[in-house]
Amino acid sequence: xxxxxxxxxxxxxxxxxxxxxxxxxxxxxxxxxxxxxxxxxxxxxxxxxxxxxxxxxxxxxxxxxxxxxxxxxxxxxxxxxxxxxxxxxxxxxxxxxxxxxxxxxxxxxxxxxxxxxxxxxxxxxxxxxxxxxxxxxxxxxxxxxxxxxxxxxxxxxxxxxxxxxxxxxxxxxxxxxxxxxxxxxxxxxxxxxxxxxxxxx
Numbered sequence: 001x002x003x004x005x006x007x008x009x010x011x012x013x014x015x016x017x018x019x020x021x022x023x024x025x026x027x028x029x030x031x032x033x034x035x036x037x038x039x040x041x042x043x044x045x046x047x048x049x050x051x052x053x054x055x056x057x058x059x060x061x062x063x064x065x066x067x068x069x070x071x072x073x074x075x076x077x078x079x080x081x082x083x084x085x086x087x088x089x090x091x092x093x094x095x096x097x098x099x100x101x102x103x104x105x106x107x108x109x110x111x112x113x114x115x116x117x118x119x120x121x122x123x124x125x126x127x128x129x130x131x132x133x134x135x136x137x138x139x140x141x142x143x144x145x146x147x148x149x150x151x152x153x154x155x156x157x158x159x160x161x162x163x164x165x166x167x168x169x170x171x172x173x174x175x176x177x178x179x180x181x182x183x184x185x186x187x188x189x190x191x192x193x194x195x196x197x198x199x200x201x
Contacts, residue, residue, distance in 0.1 A: 034127075034160040035177045036152055040135060040168035043182035044200075050130045050164045051078040057160075058085045062127035067117035068092065069110065069165075070133040077198060088126075090116030110142035117151075124156040135165030135172070145169055 037053070039046045054064045055078075065088040068079070079089055092113040094106055114137065120129045137143040149171055152161055163172060173179055189195065 032158075034156070034158045036175060037160070037162045038168055038172055038176040038179045039162065039164045039182065040166060040173075040179070041181035041183055042166055043184040044187060045182050046164040046166075047078075047132050049180070049182075050132055050162045051082070053162055054078075054082060054087060054128060054130050057128040058082065058087060063125055064088075064128045064130070065117075065120040065126045066090070066130045066132060067113055067120065067134065068132045069113060069137050075197075088120070090120070106140075107142045110137045110140075114143045114147070118147075121151045121155045121159070121161065124159065126159055128160045128162070129155075130162045131164070133165045134163050135168045138169055138172075139167055145171060148172070149175060 039049050051066075054066060057064050063086070064082070066079070066082070067090045068076070069092045079091075083089060090113050092109045094109040117129070117131055117134075120126050134143070134148065138145050138148060152163075153175060155161060163176075168179075
């Protein structure tokens with residue numbers, strides 16, 4: 001029977017091997033640049049993740065900007081908090097497209113918000129920019145994919161960008177540094193539970 005000392009020794013050896021591998025990977029990752037993070041998929045939490053990253057950056061004293069599409073008419077807890085910490089917002093004020101049912105108005109609102117977002121992407125004043133629900137604007141044709149790719153590609157070298165939303169176009173996936181897909185397993189709304197303030201919005 002293996003005694004506790006031998007078990008501890010084997011455990012320590014395994015953990016040392018893991019540490020050596022991680023240390024080697026950290027040592028080899030030396031490039032410094034802003035990142036393009038893409039958070040897509042059909043599950044809940046994409047915007048939450050994006051805003052969480054903005055909150056993290058603010059906590060480090062960084063300047064952030066947010067372009068908010070789709071949910072612009074909601075009472076947004078994240079916006080209420082982050083505006084108190086000098087985060088700039090460009091908000092599409094028409095709400096959900098299925099509520100407005102006016103493509104011309106939605107397109108104009110999306111273009112106005114996108115124009116403000118392009119200014120953020122073109123300015124080295126911003127350390128991190130969140131483009132929340134932008135993928136829908138591309139899918140609906142309210143904002144041209146080529147413009148989005150160009151603006152993200154040509155942004156200041158040290159600026160990081162987060163794009164959220166379902167159905168991300170493959171070109172956005174290709175140019176992103178990190179892509180996360182949020183998968184829906186179960187959602188309270190599907191069981192008839194009302195969206196909850198402070199949790200869902």
